[in-house]
Amino acid sequence: MKCGLIEKKKGQFDDHTTIDAYVWYEKDWKHDSHDHVHQRYQLTYVEDGYQYFHIENTIYLVPQNHLIWIPSGKKHHTESEASTVNLMVVLFKSVFDNNFFNDVHVFSAPPVLSEMLKYAAKWSQLLEEDEEQRFFMSALLYSLPYFCKEKEGLHIPVPADQRLISVCNYINKNFHNQLDTEILAEIALMSVRSLQRIFKKETGITIQKYMQLIRILKSIELINSGQYTLSQIALMIGYKSLSAFTTSYFAIMKEKAKVR
Known part of the structure; x- marks a missing residue:
């Protein structure tokens, strides 16, 4: 199991969790370097270090205190030569009706969003959600389009x-x-x-x-x-x-x- 999903074969993940927003916070993150795809929307927050995300014909750099939003079903893989990568992944089963959620976005985390994500770390790897988590993560998701100030320079066209x-x-x-x-x-x-x-x-x-x-x-x-x-x-x-x-x-x- 990785990020609450089950990898039945290399790069293909099945979602059997009932929780709507699965949180995984980890220090010294090690991620598979091969392409993979899942049917959940992904928010990744890089707390320390940096990561490159390869998505379709573009490579995105996500430095420290930045986030990347990846729509559901987009094949991607990551790489980094940083000595340490501390990050949080949140996988959302559903999203609000907003065009923001249909595209890849890279943006810096303003202080209030950073604090919200740090608070959400207390639910890391839990497979059952309580009422607080459900409302808190829903509010965080709803606010993402308003926090996003796109960093256009952080992607490399291929x-x-x-x-x-x-x-x-x-x-x-x-x-x-x-x-x-x-x-x-x-x-x-x-x-x-x-x-x-x-x-x-x-x-x-x-x-x-x-x-x-x-x-x-x-x-x-x-x-x-x-x-x-x-x-x-x-x-x-x-x-x-x-x-x-x-x-x-x-x-x-x-x-x-x-x-x-």
Whole structure:
């Protein structure tokens, strides 16, 4: 049994619990890395560390004190290289009539929501709900759309064109270097102009924006480690100055970069 669900075969979960909102809070979280799907709506709160969620053609980063909402029936898997991941998963059997619940969302947890989730930890792994839990979790669920201030910069589009996959892999491995578009075009076996056009069509962003996004997401991993100053991180991810990094970070995250 995982998160109150029974895995009858790899990646396929059956729901036999009667509880409407199943809570699982765990420190030093270890999750299967293979794709899986379940017929419950999933709210994951990362209290400490970070996790990457692979959902369809997009990879979402969920850093510390952030949440991800995943609609029912969406295949996904997670990964993280953080030394410690403390998180809470809440699986809802049913939701309210609101379009919010039909899409994936990543957003930071405001203080009141963080406190609500910490309070909900007292029901972790319980298979029977009492009246307080039923009303409390229902109120939390109802309020989610109002708490959500979407973090658009926390997802990485994955192109379907295999020629672009090679380009993305190269950027992911060499993000700390100054990358030449002509080299990327050679990797894709196309002209620079074709690469720029097709990349934008497939991902919705330019190659330069993709490079910026990868660097900022890598910086979040380094900030999470607590081992480096912002100046060190700026150089490690390929920026020539701290100011260039902090400007880029703010453009993506809509908040200032801060070490832990």
